[in-house]
Amino acid sequence: MKVNSRILLNVAAIIAAGFYAVATNAHSEPSTAPHTPSHEAVQACSSKKENDVCNYTGKNHEAVTGKCQKAHGGHLACEAAAPAKTDAAGTTPAH
Secondary structure, eight states: OOOOHHHHHHHHHHHHHHHHHHHHHHTSOOOOSOOOOOHHHHHTTTTOOTTOEEEEEOTTSOEEEEEEEEOTTSOEEEEEOOOOOOOTTSOOOOO
């Protein structure tokens, strides 16, 4: 069976364009679009006020602790606290 070289070139160009799109998208800025909090994050703040400490069990069964913050749509949801920064020895440096 004879393969047309023009078809092969077109297929190669499409594949190369796909790799380029994946490579350039991997380094793009993170989305700033609001995300919808999980049901558990909303439930954790159902009887709390903004900035109250909250906690719940995350989707991977991990303990999540944070503060109740206004989420997209105006309701409160538990926003996880940022993890503490540690040095190479695994200790939290003094400020």
